[in-house]
Amino acid sequence: MGLEIRDASVIYPTADGRPPVEALRQINLEIVDDDFVVALGASGCGKSTLLSLIAGFLSPSSGAILLDGEPVQGPGADRAVVFQKHALMPWLNVLDNVAFGLKLQGVPAARRYETARGFIRLLGLTDFEGARVYNLSGGMQQRVGIARALTCDPKVLLMDEPLGALDALTREKAQELILNIWHSTHKSVFFITHSVEEALFMGTKLIVMSPRPGRIAHRFDLPFSRQFLAGTPARQVKASRAFIDLREEVLEIIFSDEESAI
Amino acid sequence: MTEQADPNTQTRKKGIFSFLMKARATRPGETYGVPGQGDTLWLSVLSILGIIFVWWLFTFMGWVKPLFLPAPQAVLNKFLQVWNEGFTNTPFLEHVGISAARVFGAFLLACLVGIPLGIAMGMSPLVRGLFDPPLEFYRPIPPLAYLPLMIIWFGIGESSKVLLIFLSVLAPVTLGARSGVKSAAIEQIHAAYSFGASRWQVMRHVILPSALPEILTAMRIGIGFGWTTLVAAEMVAATKGLGYMVLSASQFLQTSTVIMGIIVIAVIAYGFDMLMRFVERRIVPWKGRM
Ligand SMILES: Nc1ncnc2c1ncn2[C@@H]1O[C@H](COP(=O)(O)OP(=O)(O)O)[C@@H](O)[C@H]1O
Ligand SMILES: [Mg+2]
Numbered sequence: 001m002g003l004e005i006r007d008a009s010v011i012y013p014t015a016d017g018r019p020p021v022e023a024l025r026q027i028n029l030e031i032v033d034d035d036f037v038v039a040l041g042a043s044g045c046g047k048s049t050l051l052s053l054i055a056g057f058l059s060p061s062s063g064a065i066l067l068d069g070e071p072v073q074g075p076g077a078d079r080a081v082v083f084q085k086h087a088l089m090p091w092l093n094v095l096d097n098v099a100f101g102l103k104l105q106g107v108p109a110a111r112r113y114e115t116a117r118g119f120i121r122l123l124g125l126t127d128f129e130g131a132r133v134y135n136l137s138g139g140m141q142q143r144v145g146i147a148r149a150l151t152c153d154p155k156v157l158l159m160d161e162p163l164g165a166l167d168a169l170t171r172e173k174a175q176e177l178i179l180n181i182w183h184s185t186h187k188s189v190f191f192i193t194h195s196v197e198e199a200l201f202m203g204t205k206l207i208v209m210s211p212r213p214g215r216i217a218h219r220f221d222l223p224f225s226r227q228f229l230a231g232t233p234a235r236q237v238k239a240s241r242a243f244i245d246l247r248e249e250v251l252e253i254i255f256s257d258e259e260s261a262i
Numbered sequence: 263m264t265e266q267a268d269p270n271t272q273t274r275k276k277g278i279f280s281f282l283m284k285a286r287a288t289r290p291g292e293t294y295g296v297p298g299q300g301d302t303l304w305l306s307v308l309s310i311l312g313i314i315f316v317w318w319l320f321t322f323m324g325w326v327k328p329l330f331l332p333a334p335q336a337v338l339n340k341f342l343q344v345w346n347e348g349f350t351n352t353p354f355l356e357h358v359g360i361s362a363a364r365v366f367g368a369f370l371l372a373c374l375v376g377i378p379l380g381i382a383m384g385m386s387p388l389v390r391g392l393f394d395p396p397l398e399f400y401r402p403i404p405p406l407a408y409l410p411l412m413i414i415w416f417g418i419g420e421s422s423k424v425l426l427i428f429l430s431v432l433a434p435v436t437l438g439a440r441s442g443v444k445s446a447a448i449e450q451i452h453a454a455y456s457f458g459a460s461r462w463q464v465m466r467h468v469i470l471p472s473a474l475p476e477i478l479t480a481m482r483i484g485i486g487f488g489w490t491t492l493v494a495a496e497m498v499a500a501t502k503g504l505g506y507m508v509l510s511a512s513q514f515l516q517t518s519t520v521i522m523g524i525i526v527i528a529v530i531a532y533g534f535d536m537l538m539r540f541v542e543r544r545i546v547p548w549k550g551r552m
Contacts (some may be wrong), residue, residue, distance in 0.1 A: 004269075012392075055452070056456075057452060057455070074455075075455040075456045076458055077457050077458040079456065080456060081453060084449075085449070085455045086449045087450055088552070089467075090552040091546070100454075100457070100467075101457035103422075103467075104454060105457065133552070134547065134551040134552045152457055152458075167326075236434040242353035
């Protein structure tokens with residue numbers, strides 16, 4: 001049981017007579033159990049569109065999105081989204097931001113703050129409970145976003161380039177944090193990035209997407225996040241022969257796509 | 263070595279047009295290239311004192327007749343006299359109170375009507391379609407132009423005065439609330455929906471709070487329009503009020519009272535604007551920060 005995408009296509013109509021954009025063609029994908037599925041690809045190959053399908057913001061032009069066998073009708077708390085930025089509420093402090101989803105679901109204050117505090121601790125934000133979110137660094141804001149997404153105990157966590165706006169150092173730390181949280185919460189994750197290294201390090205499954213029309217061009221099964229979680233330091237995982245070889249192979253695929261597009 | 267000029271001895275070109283030249287490196291603590299950066303408090307104080315000085319100089323030297331421009335101290339004396347004795351048998355504070363009641367009453371009504379209306383216009387194409395034409399039609403018309411209509415329809419009592427001010431405040435407040443609805447980032451809205459929020463909850467917990475900064479700005483602009491319209495509203499059959507005081511003093515060429523009334527209106531309006539800015543800082547401290 002889990003999420004299943006069957007033959008999903010998305011065609012965006014365009015105004016002023018230009019041909020419609022085929023953003024996704026015939027996508028088949030399963031995200032089950034504790035899969036960490038990473039979507040990698042250049043801008044415009046349909047990664048965000050695929051995430052919108054899963055989240056329920058968008059319905060496919062053809063095909064189906066099934067969650068535990070039921071078609072997805074719209075957004076729901078079983079599929080929480082972490083955005084790249086702009087998704088926190090600046091009028092709320094950290095605690096209230098994290099508890100925001102529970103509040104919308106009508107959970108009484110005492111219980112929602114208790115749950116929120118648990119995730120605040122998990123993400124290392126305890127000292128910042130009362131802070132205004134706009135005073136936090138980008139990395140801490142993303143942690144608030146992740147904590148907020150986790151509070152409603154979703155089946156699938158959807159992340160659209162969640163680390164894209166962070167500096168390199170913070171980004172590596174955040175990668176490790178997300179892996180540890182994924183490991184301790186046993187969620188399915190769908191994670192978008194355009195960093196090859198990040199994709200290889202984080203995922204258990206990798207889909208490499210190509211543009212025009214957006215499609216899944218390659219699939220890989222990845223061992224690296226499990227190595228990290230088994231205790232190998234992140235830098236050592238990323239410097240291993242197998243990691244570097246696969247990185248070059250994937251880069252090759254992406255570059256050849258880019259060239260055929262130019 | 264000797265060819266190079268020591269940068270410290272180079273003359274700094276300074277002058278009122280220096281801001282049009284290429285900017286030099288800033289001091290630590292400022293950001294390079296921010297337009298109009300710098301503290302202006304002292305310049306503002308200087309400007310006010312300068313205006314009063316020039317005003318005093320012109321009257322003291324006798325360059326203009328007191329009929330056209332009385333001396334600052336004459337205006338001050340007039341103020342003290344009206345403060346103590348009232349104007350046309352009405353105490354000064356009653357004039358202030360009645361005008362303030364008209365402006366703030368109309369302002370309150372305009373907010374009660376305009377903010378929900380603007381939000382509804384931003385949220386619903388139906389409401390926007392219906393209310394956009396009338397609003398855009400009357401908005402550019404000067405209140406003086408439809409004052410006669412107000413009088414014909416609503417008489418010379420209190421209602422036509424308040425209504426005139428109300429209308430002048432309503433348009434900016436409504437338009438501000440309407441465009442404030444667009445302030446929420448699509449990510450914030452999507453985040454709320456993905457927690458299973460209803461449309462009503464999204465409006466209440468995302469769209470309204472993010473519209474608040476723009477609504478407050480619109481209220482500040484709106485009350486400004488209200489004070490602007492006050493004198494026009496008190497042109498008709500008023501026997502009390504600051505606008506009435508200014509208008510009737512002008513008919514008797516009591517220029518010092520006219521100037522005094524203008525200054526009093528300006529001070530009240532400015533004081534209220536400061537209050538609104540304070541409120542803004544307190545309730546929307548995130549404005550422009552995210
Ligand atoms: N709302 C939309 N209307 C029309 N075209 C869109 C829309 N959203 C995305 N597209 C187009 O669909 C393609 C895929 O976009 P997107 O899913 O955002 O790609 P990615 O996230 O991989 O950069 C792009 O060519 C984009 O221009
Ligand atoms: Mg994208």
